[in-house]
Amino acid sequence: MIKRNLLVIGLAAVLSACGFQLRGTGTNEIALKELDLGARNAYGETVTQLRQTLQNSGVKVQAGAPYKLVLTNEQDSQRAATYSGGSRSAEYELTTVLNYEVQGQNDAVLLADKLEVRKIYVYDGNNITGSTQEATQVRQEMRRDLVQGMMVRLQQLTPEHLAHLQRKADERARAEAEALKEAQRIQDNTPQQSPLEVPAH
Template sequence: MIKRNLLVMGLAVLLSACGFQLRGTGTNQLTITELDVSARNAYGDTVRQLRQVLENSGVKVTANAPYKLVLTNEKDSQRAASYAGNGASAEYELTTVLSYQIQGQNHLPLLNDKLEVHKIYLQDGNNITGSGQEAALARKEMRRDLIQQMIARLEQLTPAQLEKLQQAADAKAQAEADAIEAARKTQEETPQQSPLELQDQ
């Protein structure tokens, strides 16, 4: 019985890693039906895989969507976490930080946030090739975790919440435009002294 359960769990993990999702087991409850998705690295793995996951979740990814998800920056870093006594191997901590922005109408920013994932892998000084493959695999797993986190963030956003954020952004943009216009009118109405008048003073 235990072996059977482990087999079923193993198959489920394998299928989910391939992007397949068993009916009734998915947690994606996206209320956003349309979304534009772009990134600074337009052909990067993260934005490409994110688009695929969104489409598999029933979201129409289109440039005509009322809201846009922009992956503004993706930064990878690595630091030594620990060293083995003989110096032949060491643990390294990999970190990826993904900054993103959700834009509404007129490209107004509605939300700015970031996601962060960490993973530790062992680098064997006697097996550079194998260690490099392990690091690459770790990065792939981290990217998958990032995308899952992004989907979870998007699940929390409803059309009503996005509309409220849009109204707040519109009000802020209007207030800034009014302030600029008021400053311009004040400058126009303020008498300007000529250079000759300034010299006489």
């Protein structure tokens, strides 16, 4: 039997702190009404579900939007949590970590963070097929949890906040460009040493 609903405590805290509405009990109100969406795996299940959820929440997901959400990496892992003595059953902890970025103009990274979800299921060595199906179902539930967690993160973003981050990114880019330009000027104005001449004997 699966031990369900064991999310990462941090994610659960975020969900409750933000007053997140469960499916069927409310709407996911997002201040951003237009967003581009990309992923390392452009046709993966996570980005596909997220795109659909965003669209269902009234967000236009399209290229050319002022900001872009990029799912940069998604990693699944599994480890043994407990063993049952004398039997062939064991508890396994499944973990999925999703790294993401929000990009602005000129592909500037405005923020980067990650989401992490964990769940535990029981593997029964006497029922391998059933256990495999259970693991697959748990992974699907975890993916849904990731999508809902991402919606919570997006609810916290406003155009004003992202515009502020964009200004800071532009300032950094200008400062780096000026520093590079100054370094090049110094190099250009520094006399180049001539090769040493070896006296003829």
